[in-house]
Amino acid sequence: MSPWYYLIVVIEVPILLGVAYVGGIWLYVVIAFATLMGMGELYSSLIVRGSRPEAAIGYLAALLLLAAAQFAPAELWAELVLLSLFAAMAGPLAAQFARTGEPGRIRDAALTTLGVLYIALPMAFIFLLWKLDIPLMVTGQSEGQLKGRLAALLIVFAAVWMSDTAAWAIGKLFGRSKMTPQLSPNKTWEGAVAGGVFGVGITLLVGVGWAGLPFAHGLVLGIILAAAAQIGDLAESVIKRDLGLRDFGTLLGPHGGMLDTFDGLLFAAPIAWFYLWLFVG
Numbered sequence: 001m002s003p004w005y006y007l008i009v010v011i012e013v014p015i016l017l018g019v020a021y022v023g024g025i026w027l028y029v030v031i032a033f034a035t036l037m038g039m040g041e042l043y044s045s046l047i048v049r050g051s052r053p054e055a056a057i058g059y060l061a062a063l064l065l066l067a068a069a070q071f072a073p074a075e076l077w078a079e080l081v082l083l084s085l086f087a088a089m090a091g092p093l094a095a096q097f098a099r100t101g102e103p104g105r106i107r108d109a110a111l112t113t114l115g116v117l118y119i120a121l122p123m124a125f126i127f128l129l130w131k132l133d134i135p136l137m138v139t140g141q142s143e144g145q146l147k148g149r150l151a152a153l154l155i156v157f158a159a160v161w162m163s164d165t166a167a168w169a170i171g172k173l174f175g176r177s178k179m180t181p182q183l184s185p186n187k188t189w190e191g192a193v194a195g196g197v198f199g200v201g202i203t204l205l206v207g208v209g210w211a212g213l214p215f216a217h218g219l220v221l222g223i224i225l226a227a228a229a230q231i232g233d234l235a236e237s238v239i240k241r242d243l244g245l246r247d248f249g250t251l252l253g254p255h256g257g258m259l260d261t262f263d264g265l266l267f268a269a270p271i272a273w274f275y276l277w278l279f280v281g
C-alpha cells in the first residue's frame with residue numbers, strides 16, 4: 001500500500017461525504033461515475049483477453065439500477081432494482097442474437113452481467129445507506145441532516161479504510177503466516193487479525209461514540225465490516241489473478257485503478273445495510 005493510497009483517501013472521502021450531505025442528483029452523479037469507471041476497467045481487461053462483453057448494455061443497466069436505488073419511491077425501489085437486474089441478465093443475452101455461430105456468446109453475456117452484479121449492485125447500497133437515519137432508528141428521533149445522511153456511510157467507509165490500513169501495516173511489519181500465498185502473497189493472518197481489531201475499534205468510535213449505535217450492535221457490525229472488507233479485497237484478487245493482472249488500471253497512479261480503491265466497499269456496503277436494516281431499524 002503506497003503513500004498514494006492515503007492521498008487518495010484524504011481527497012476522495014471528504015468529497016464523497018460532502019456530496020452525500022448534499023445528496024440528490026449530485027450524489028447520484030458521483031456514485032454513477034465511480035461505478036462506470038470500475039465497470040469500464042473490468043470490461044476493458046476482459047476485452048484485451050479476448051472476451052466481448054456488451055459494455056453499453058451493462059452500463060445502461062447499471063445506471064438504471066443506481067437510479068432505482070436513489071430516486072424511486074420507498075414502496076417501489078426494490079421492485080425497480082429487480083427489474084434493472086433482469087435487464088442486466090436479459091439484455092446481454094438478447095444482444096447475442098446477431099452473433100449466430102460465433103463462439104463464446106454465453107460467456108460474453110455472463111461477463112456483462114457480472115460487471116453489473118459485482119460492481120453496480122453493491123454500489124447501489126451506498127444510496128440505501130445514505131437513507132438510513134441511525135439516530136432515528138435507534139431512538140425514534142432524528143438528530144439532524146448531518147448524522148441522518150452521513151452516519152451509516154461514515155461508519156462503513158471508516159471501517160473499510162481502517163481495516164485495510166491496519167492489515168497492510170501490521171502484516172508488513174509483523175506478518176509471518178501467509179493467508180493465501182497463491183492468491184495474494186502479501187496478505188498474512190497477523191495482518192487480518194489487526195485489520196479486524198482496528199476495524200472494530202473505528203466502528204465503535206464512529207458508530208457508538210458519534211452516531212449513537214448501541215454498543216452490542218457496534219461490536220457486531222465492526223466485526224462484520226472488517227471481515228467483509230478483507231473478503232472483498234480477496235475477491236478482487238481472484239478476478240485479477242484469473243485475468244493475469246496486478247491492478248485494474250493506472251488511473252490513480254501506483255494504487256491502481258478505480259476498482260482497486262473500493263474493492264472492500266463492494267462487500268462491506270451491502271452487508272452493513274442488511275445488518276442495520278434487519279437488526280437496528
